[in-house]
Amino acid sequence: MPLPLYLLAVAVFAMGTSEFMLAGLLPDIASDLDVSVGTAGMLTSAFAIGMIVGAPLVAALARNWPRRSSLLGFTLAFAAAHAVGSSTTSFPLLFATRVVAALANAGFLAVALTAAAALVAPDKKGRALAVLLSGTTVATIAGVPGGSALGALLGWRAAFWAVAALCLPTALGILKGIPAGRAREQTIGGAALRAELAQLAMPRLILVMLLGALVNAATFAGLTFLAPVVTGTAGLSELWVSVALVLFGIGSFVGATIAGRLSDRNPGAVIAVGGPLLLIGWPALAVLADEPVALLLLVFVQGALSFALGSTLITRVLYEAAGASTMAGSYATAALNVGAAVGPLIAAAALNTGAGSLGPVWSSGFLIAIALLIAFPFRAMIRADSNTEVLQ
Structure with a gap:
């Protein structure tokens, strides 16, 4: 695989780190900017909103x-948003920089998927996309807890500066290794775009997008406010937040890897087994949160189950939207980020209930319950289609 492809993956790693690392930085941000933890949690929703709008647009x-100029522009805009965010003392301005960063992230991914495939031989496009998107998985394992640890040691602003710095080698790689051609060699007219947008009227596509959004909402509801559970309910130090995030990241890698072997041919089985286990897991985590060993074990398990179920559903989005070859990825991204936006909002409201810091964990279980109630009567619609290929 060519070096520029790995440099693009570094940018995906930086962007994934930025999206997820707030789970470990919220208490510090809230204290520094004199807002509540619930209000600080809106920064996660801000990023998700930018991705929702930016991905299809x-x-x-x-x-x-x-x-080349598109990738470079999006990368520099992403870095600049973090530089401004790390320097501000205004929460509204920090909120705005998260939206800008998300728009840049959405733009980068839209172009990078095409650029990555163009860097390699036609029969190696799948490997190229795997390298590119591995940046997100690595971010959950190393980048997110690393950002949390850096924030605990040097403050949340240092974590933002680190994300901005990660974009610099990517910018150099884009200048040196990405061809200056256009994202598509042939212009697609308005009729073709309308045909791709018309795919959104397909019931099966709507169903899997909705289920994917609900599962991701549950994931972000619990993950965004994990730090108060670790340091409050479990009584552990701030550095244990990084440990918890590492465990969640490793679990996500394991879950996505296992599901990747099953979701193409038998997605129904993944949902039928993983869904109920995930539903049981969130209340169990809430009940056992004051036991550090049980808490950390369940964080790993929930990371695995959340990504197994979520990745399976998003894979189905790509299958069902196979007729929208250039827009399918944006539909999957939008579904994920609708969940990422709604989940923290619900979790923030749950903080003000009698459950306190465990409210977000209970809300995660509630969201999974809704997803399973919706999925059950339509389970026959969630099936593999051997004649459909993803990312053609």
């Missing part, structure tokens, strides 16, 4: 933009 616009 930029996917439609960037198809004919110059590839």
Whole structure:
């Protein structure tokens, strides 16, 4: 695989780290900017909102933009948003920088998927996309807890600066290794775009997008406010937040890897087994949160189950939207980030209930329950289609 591809993966790693690392930085941000932890949690929703809007919009616009200048512009905008965010004392401005960063992230991914495939031979496109998207998985294992640890030692602003710095080698790699051609060699007209958007009217696509959004909402509801559970309910020090995030990241890698072997041919089985286990796991975590060993074990398990179920559903989005070859990825991204936006909002409201810091964990279980209630009567619709190929 060519070096520029790995440098693009570094940018995906930085962007994934930025999206997830707030789970360990919220208490510090809230204290520094004199807002509540619930209000600080809105920063996660801000990023998700930017991704929801940016993914389909930029996917439609960037198809004919110059590839190299687009990637460079999105990368530098992402870095600049973090530099501004790390320097501000205003929560509204920090909120705005999260939206800008998310828009840049959405734009980068829209172009990078095409650029990655163009860097390799036609029969190696799958491997190229795997390298590119591995940045997100590595972010959950190393980048997110690393950012949390850096925030605990040097403050949340240092973590933001580190994300900005990670973008610099990517910018150099783009200049040196990415061809200056356009994101698509042939212009796609308005009729083709309308045909791709019309895919959103398909019931099966709507169903799997909704289920994917609910599962991701549950994941972000619990993950965003994990730090108060670790340091409050479990009574552990701030550095244990990083340990918990590492365990969640390792679990996510394990879950996504195992599900990847099953979700293409038998997604129904993954949902039928993983869904109920995930539903049991969130209340169990809430009940056992004051036992550190049980808490950390369940964090790992919930990370595995959440990503196994979530990745399976998002894979189904790509299958069901196979007729929208340039927009399918944006539909999957939008579904994920609708969940990422709604989950923290629900969790923040749950903080004000009698459950206190465990409210977000209980809300995660509630969201999974809704997903399973919706999925059960339509379970026959969630099946593999051997004639459909993803990312053609």
